Amino acid sequence: MKTISGLIKCSFFVIAAISIAASCDSGRSSSTLRLVDSLAEDNPDSAYNILYSMTTFDLSSEEDVAYYDMLMSYVLSRLVVNTDSVALKRSITYYADTDNKPMLQRCWLYMGMIRLRQGASPDDVECDLIRAARLIDDVRDSVMAMRIYEHLAMLNMKQHDTINALRYARMLNTISAGIVSNEWRMRGNNAMALAMGLAGRRDSMLTYVAKAEQCIPDSFVPGMNNVYNKIAFMQMHIGHGDMRFAKKMLNVSLYGGSDWRSLNLLADLYLKTGREKDAFSLVNVLMSSDNAKSNVWLYNSLSEYYAAKGQFKEAYIMKCRRDSAFTVVNRLVNANFATDLWQKYDQEVVRRFARRKMTMIVFICFVVITSVLSAFVVSGRRLRKRAAQISALKNDLLQMQIRINKIKEDGDKTVKEKTEALKTIIGEKQAAITELSGKLSVSKDELKDYLSRFEEIEHGLHYLYSVMRNENISQLNKSERESLIECYRVIDMTFVHRIEKLEGSKLTIQEKLFCVLRNMGKDENIIKYMLGLSDEAYRKTRSRALNKLRNDKETIDIADKIK
Structure with a gap:
């Protein structure tokens, strides 16, 4: 039976695993x-x-x-x-x-x-970037903050906004200076150099260029070519950039492995520095590779070059070629997109049909197996229940036989022994009842005492409320005043205990009430009104209370406090 139960549990686990595998594929x-x-x-x-x-x-x-x-x-x-x-x-x-x-x-x-x-428009772009910048303090992601500040700095440089360009460049440089990454320290110093150049501070620009050069790794670092190219592009296309530093960045990038982006930037640099022969030689080599994306860059650089020289016809021709190459790039991407979308649609239809079919098969198998296993479980439970009933009947018969034998043995005892045993039991029970009655009487007395204390505290709370409202309490008798002091004991137990445990002369109820009111912060006029005292009576009460408190060295501080 245990083997069958174990097999049933294993089967349930297998079915659950199959169901999960067939229905859950979302984590991927x-x-x-x-x-x-x-x-x-x-x-x-x-x-x-x-x-x-x-x-x-x-x-x-x-x-x-x-x-x-x-x-x-x-x-x-x-x-x-x-x-x-x-x-x-x-x-x-x-x-x-x-x-x-x-x-x-x-x-x-x-x-x-x-x-x-x-x-x-630059204003719309800056608005989006500023919305991202407002979340920097909440997100606390240093890399994302540096990317945002870098884009804001470059955007303001293009608009020749020197103040904001310097502000965002300093924010970028401050964050980059506190991290280990050479990449971001180099980018932070590069932004500061460009901002200083825009502000006309040539010496500061060269200082930050030197700091950026110091961040260049001594050996090749995979993935850094894009950083070198980006820095070179900024130095070349933002006014007052350092072409020497841009050339060094491109050399470092080409040292790690040449790609069309680095070569395009190098050709653009040659055009900007007057090396037309080297530039056109490199342009011809790059265009022979028939790379549409590379051609977009090259035609754009040539268009800017001819426009700067005043050759607007050639500049327009290069611009048209750039647009044509750009159309080719878009067409290639859109064609790939259409093909992928069609294949993706077919795959999705097939997958949904197969998944629906598999789900149905798994569900049917699960229902059949569950029904069979449920039948086995129900049958097994019935068999175990009947076996347990038979075993219980056997045990009952055995117990009845034992009891019959015991009754026979007890019948042989004398009546006297039975009587003595019953007397002993009755005496014990009566003693227990007497003890419980005594405890009940004590509990009733304690309950009565507690109820009287609660009633006294209830009256005291009423009188304490009158004190809190500065009402006249002179009409209270001795027991009512004691109730008020008892209620205040709950608030400041130490104070009441100390004024009641004086060595020598004890305080009267009136003097205790005076001390309590002074301890609660009531001034002289309020106490006179509340206790219904004249000036002379108040003075005497105050004098007697202070003298008694000072006679005990343990309550001198209280006398000084309520003086």
């Missing part, structure tokens, strides 16, 4: 979104592919949907795609309703970055 979406979050900054292409491999069926909760919308908006903006902000606004609404301040801060930062790429 959260871990996938966290993986995308870790890739979004440095590998937006990989993040994009993972996001579009997911389906709405994978997003098990509103939180996952908001997370997905935020990441998709940010990743698409990183891929140079004209991204609308509808999905990101949904995420902002969700995180604002749930009071998730860390994620809300990220959404406002991404909103500012996306609007900046869309060409929105």
Whole structure:
């Protein structure tokens, strides 16, 4: 029977595990979104592919949907795609309703970055970034705070707002100085250098450039190329930048491995520093690679170069080519999006059908197995119940036989022994009853004493309330005044105990009441009114009470207090 019970329990556990495995697949979406979050900054292409491999069926909760919308908006903006902000606004609404301040801060930062790429007005972009900055004290994320201050500093530099640029650059540099990361210390010093250059403080700018150079690692650090490229881009495209420092950043980036972004920035640097021959040579090499994203950058740089030289026809041609290349990039991404969306739809339909079928099969199996096991369990319980009943009847018969034998043995005893035993029992019971009666009488006396004490305290509370309201209590008799003092004892037990335990002359009820009123903070006029004393009577009462208190060294402090 125990073996069958163990098998039944194991079967229930197996069925529960199958049900959970068939119905719960939602935890996978959260871990996938966290993986995308870790890739979004440095590998937006990989993040994009993972996001579009997911389906709405994978997003098990509103939180996952908001997370997905935020990441998709940010990743698409990183891929140079004209991204609308509808999905990101949904995420902002969700995180604002749930009071998730860390994620809300990220959404406002991404909103500012996306609007900046869309060409929105600087005021709108700055408004989004400031909303993110307002949450810095609540979130306390140093890296996110530095990203926000860096974007605010760069935005104000582009608008030639020297005061705000310096303010946000200093905030960024202050936070970066307190962390170990060389990357952020370098970015903080770079922002300060650009802000100082904008303010016309050339010496300070060179000082911060030198500090930024000191933060460059001695050896190659994976993932730092994007940082070097970003710093070089800022130095090149924000007024009063240091081209020498930008060149050094690009050299360090190329030392860690060349990519099209570093080479594009190097070609742009050559154009800005007058090395047209080297620049066009590098441009030709890069365009031969047929990289659409790289061509967008190159045509944009050439358009700015020709416009700066006054060759507006060539600048317009380069701009048209840039728009054409940009259209190719968008078309490729949109084509991939359409293909992935169609495949994703097919996969979702198949998965839903298979899941529905599997759920039905598991449910039917669960019902059948549960019914069979329930039948086994019910039958086993009935058998065990009948066996227990038979065993109980056998035990009852045995007990009855023992009792019959005992009765036979007891019948052989004499009547005298039975009588003596009964007398002994009766005497013990009577003694117990007498003892209980005594205890009951004591309890009644104690209860009566407690009731009298409660009644006395009740009257005392009434009189104490009159004292608190500064009413005349001179009409109270001795017992009523004692009730008042007893009630005050509950409030200040130490004080009442000390004035009652005087050595030598004891205080009268009137003197005790005077001491209590003085201890409660009542002044002379109120005490005279409340006790109905004349000036002479008050003086005598006060003098007698103080003299008695001073005669005992234990109550001198009380005499000094109520004097």
